[in-house]
Amino acid sequence: MVDNNSVKLDASSYRNKASSPDHGKLSSFGSWTAERENFDQYLQVDLGGPFAVYGVDVAGDKIGHYVTSYQLLYSLDGVSYRYILTKDGIVEVFRGPADSLHSVRQVLSMPVEAR
Numbered sequence: 001m002v003d004n005n006s007v008k009l010d011a012s013s014y015r016n017k018a019s020s021p022d023h024g025k026l027s028s029f030g031s032w033t034a035e036r037e038n039f040d041q042y043l044q045v046d047l048g049g050p051f052a053v054y055g056v057d058v059a060g061d062k063i064g065h066y067v068t069s070y071q072l073l074y075s076l077d078g079v080s081y082r083y084i085l086t087k088d089g090i091v092e093v094f095r096g097p098a099d100s101l102h103s104v105r106q107v108l109s110m111p112v113e114a115r
Helices: none
Strands: 008-011 043-046 051-059 103-114
Touching: none
Parallel strands: none
Antiparallel strands: 008 043, 051 103
């Protein structure tokens, strides 16, 4: 199990201090919100060491921000990344929550080893 204190978060951008990557955990009081709304935004999670990753939970915030779809990349070294692929070898696109009030848990078809 990952120690929540050893997880480090980084992001492509954020709107302000209240929406910084540090707020990207579900247990956080706030939420990460990208500065721009486009497909180039990301939240990077560093688990602090190698772990088997079985899935992710995604949620919106209390003021209506949420993602409708996303892709997952993983890495063991923080330099080389791989996309999660479908069984047909296509980059998998995951569905986000239906609204900002609910979270969605995405279980991966095959766990990956990632940092």
